[in-house]
Amino acid sequence: GAVVSQHPSWVICKSGTSVKIECRSLDFQATTMFWYRQFPKQSLMLMATSNEGSKATYEQGVEKDKFLINHASLTLSTLTVTSAHPEDSSFYICSASGGAFFETQYFGPGTRLLVL
Amino acid sequence: GQNIDQPTEMTATEGAIVQINCTYQTSGFNGLFWYQQHAGEAPTFLSYNVLDGLEEKGRFSSFLSRSKGYSYLLLKELQMKDSASYLCAVRDSRYSSASKIIFGSGTRLSIRP
Numbered sequence: 001g002a003v004v005s006q007h008p009s010w011v012i013c014k015s016g017t018s019v020k021i022e023c024r025s026l027d028f029q030a031t032t033m034f035w036y037r038q039f040p041k042q043s044l045m046l047m048a049t050s051n052e053g054s055k056a057t058y059e060q061g062v063e064k065d066k067f068l069i070n071h072a073s074l075t076l077s078t079l080t081v082t083s084a085h086p087e088d089s090s091f092y093i094c095s096a097s098g099g100a101f102f103e104t105q106y107f108g109p110g111t112r113l114l115v116l
Numbered sequence: 117g118q119n120i121d122q123p124t125e126m127t128a129t130e131g132a133i134v135q136i137n138c139t140y141q142t143s144g145f146n147g148l149f150w151y152q153q154h155a156g157e158a159p160t161f162l163s164y165n166v167l168d169g170l171e172e173k174g175r176f177s178s179f180l181s182r183s184k185g186y187s188y189l190l191l192k193e194l195q196m197k198d199s200a201s202y203l204c205a206v207r208d209s210r211y212s213s214a215s216k217i218i219f220g221s222g223t224r225l226s227i228r229p
Contacts, residue, residue, distance in 0.1 A: 043221040043222050044203070046216075046218070046219075091156075104149060104161055104217075105217060106161060107159050108158060110157065
């Protein structure tokens with residue numbers, strides 16, 4: 001149990017375009033999903049916490065208008081990087097918790113974003 | 117806020133035992149986690165401690181002392197595939213999201229033959 005998928009696994013885009021990343025819990029209902037960003041050789045940085053059916057809570061310093069998060073169902077959350085720039089290139093990882101797995105977070109495989 | 121400290125890097129020998137320590141400071145402690153992260157991959161869940169004591173799971177064990185704000189992850193019979201970063205993470209009960217946890221910077225463990 002506790003399988004989380006992410007799509008796409010990697011994406012290359014031009015500067016100024018928007019990129020949408022999907023995070024799905026495959027075998028449980030995720031009442032809460034989290035979005036992280038990780039730069040090479042650095043630790044995970046929490047970007048936002050997303051509860052199903054409500055607005056996401058962003059961490060300090062994360063622009064909510066640039067990183068749009070939608071958690072419309074108990075199995076799907078999306079992160080849209082709007083007007084992406086090279087400095088947004090990073091490893092984006094989602095995690096989910098809920099149901100029988102409410103006590104911890106299970107991570108998706110991550111999405112590697114490269115903005116040219 | 118929280119403060120989570122763990123060594124940046126460690127090296128150990130294949131077949132040996134290694135202990136990775138983690139100390140934390142938080143005003144609303146509600147559980148400690150260990151995750152393993154291989155280079156270029158997402159973290160995978162290893163263990164969860166909320167009460168004092170030792171939790172054993174195969175070659176991996178995790179210990180917690182809440183009074184000391186201290187935990188360790190013990191890896192036995194080390195294998196080359198254990199080379200990875202090990203992340204200590206703490207859940208703080210003050211957060212409205214019950215499962216929000218804060219990660220330490222991770223310990224990069226290298227296993228030599």
